[in-house]
Amino acid sequence: MVLKIHCKYSFLRRWASSGPHSTKHPRCRIPKSKPIPEGILLQTESNSSLFYNPPASPPDYRVTPYSFLPDTVKKLNEKPVFHGTLPPPLSPIKQKKYHLIDEDIKQIKILRENGMSRSNIAKKFNASRFFVGMVAPLSKEKVDEIKRKHQEIKEQWSDRKKEIMMNRMKRRKLWGKEY
Structure with a gap:
């Protein structure tokens, strides 16, 4: 009886049948499997018999529940x-500090409302x-003023710069998407 083995990968078939090494290697290797144990007849008494047939393969550790391991x-x-x-x-790891109390946070909010920068307050x-x-964000009026100033700067851009910035925004939107 001749067993014909079909390879899953066509390049293996070509590699195995070409060149001087074609006689050394079979076309596809058949994976070796453990022999299946046959049942064992257990006799405890002369009139009774018990037939024990273990499973074909031992239980897999990936299937065994954690509690039974x-x-x-x-x-x-x-x-x-x-x-x-x-x-x-690459940079020193800074430990978090929880040293500010409620009075300090109130003082931070007051300074921020008066126009002091975040970096100066942080120092x-x-x-x-x-x-x-996070503790003292800008007021809506100041945020709107910053957006208005930025819009004025955008209006002074040339057509070429507007196109470049528009393409950059499109690319940023596509960063998170998969094709």
């Missing part, structure tokens, strides 16, 4: 996979500019 396997998840050393960070209270902007 032995303790040694459960402990494997607790151990870190990587034990090597990592390269140093004064030893906080980040992001935190200052």
Whole structure:
């Protein structure tokens, strides 16, 4: 009886049948599987018999529920996979500070309303500019004024610059989309 094996990949068929190595390698390798155990006849008494037939393959660890796994396997998840050393960070890691109290936050809001910049307030209270902007955002009037100034600057752009900026905005919108 001749077994004809079909390869899934056509390039393997061509590679296996060409050149001087064609006799060394079979066209496709048949994966080796474990032999299927046959049933075992267990006799406890002369008049009774029990036939034990184990499953064809042992249970897979990926299928076994976590609660049924032995303790040694459960402990494997607790151990870190990587034990090597990592390269140093590119910038120093800053620890978060929670040192501002309610009076400081009120003072930040007052200074921000009076027109002080976020960076100056952040330096004064030893906080980040992001935190200052989160605690004391600009009023709607100031935001509208900034948008109006930006719109005036946009109106002075040439046609070429307007087209370039429009294309840039289109590309930014496409960043998150998949094709």
